[in-house]
Amino acid sequence: MGKKVLIIDDSSTMRKIVTRSLRQAGLDFDTILEAGDGVEALQVLQNESVDIILSDINMPNMDGIEFLRQKAGIDAIKAIPVIMITTEAGADILTEAKSLGAAGSIKKPFTPDQVSDIIGPLV
């Protein structure tokens, strides 16, 4: 099918953990792209079309909320679903993420089943 996912997190280890969870959740993406922050993610999205984006919230340079805001203003990518991955974002931040177009959120720690329940329907 050639599905592509973009994982945005400032920790490369966390990106690996998310990659492992996707695999265990039975979500077989052909291509897994990574970015360390929102700025890098926007650069990646200039050249690559992806099916879904999984994004951390707290990141340097450009955080997950600002990334959502910028992405919403770019016609070519604004329809790509974004799932926020967070440890402790308050309801207010998640509400803001929703209002900026986030398709959902996953709270750490998460099981492969939770990953598959939330991401599965979107890809």
Place this chain on the structure above:
Amino acid sequence: MDWEQHVIDATTEVFSTMLMMEVTPELPRLETIEPFDHSITGMVGMAGQYKGMLAIHACDQVAMAITSNFLGLEVDSLNDDVKDAFGELANMLAGSIKAYLSDNSRDIQLSIPSAVCGQNYSIDFHPHRRSTMVPFTSAEGTFLVELQLEHQS
């Protein structure tokens, strides 16, 4: 984001007022650093609108000399005074940086400080990511002040 100047201002201020020590900032470290050898690290967490961690690292000899100035008494071993002093220094540096970042003191809150010491240990340092590590020289020797910080949405 560039926090370097905050680190320099806070350290210069805390050392000149509390320790009567003149310290000179050197160029920030941009590479990962070697494990600390017979050293001590005082650290404190920062939470709230900005989240982060402030740490001050020094080798045992420099740490004892700094503590002597800080407490106004001779310190010749790495005793509880040195560990408490380094926790407290981290606390004061973070408190001072906190004041530069926000006028409202409730926006950023500090955790309690602690000190790590040992013959050999390393602490994660991510240059180019969200960490600033500035070396300072003084009459007592060199020490490092590290700030990891991120602004919350």
Place this chain on the structure above:
Amino acid sequence: MDLSAAIIDSTSDVFSTMIPLDAIPGSPITEKMLSFHESITGMLGFSGDIKGMLRLHCPSMVALAITGSLLGMEVEQIDDDVHDAIGELANMVAGGLKVNLAEHNKNIELSIPTAIGGISYTIHGLASAERITIPFALKTGQMLVELEFIRA
């Protein structure tokens, strides 16, 4: 409220969801001065109604097993991944603790996680602070989850 139970619950929750390794909680340890050899400590500070630090101490073998399990691959040496993974584990346990405390009307804010590792180090807390340390037995060794705090 029972903070020991809260530490056990949030730690066990992270293991049961993300790390398929047995980690069996034991009785709290009362020693205040902790020394570590060939270990990694993930830690983060918190502030609010309770101020303190959460630290998670793992001997290298335990840290390798946990990281391998989190990443879903064999991890044979202590590298940045292991440091990041143990920091992230401390972060997730603290996140669980935050939710648990909020249910008891205590609010805390978390700092960012850091990991320390090395051949030999000790950690020195505040004399005035309370400490609760819960050991968890894993097949590869013992992990300690330590909460040092003062009530605001």
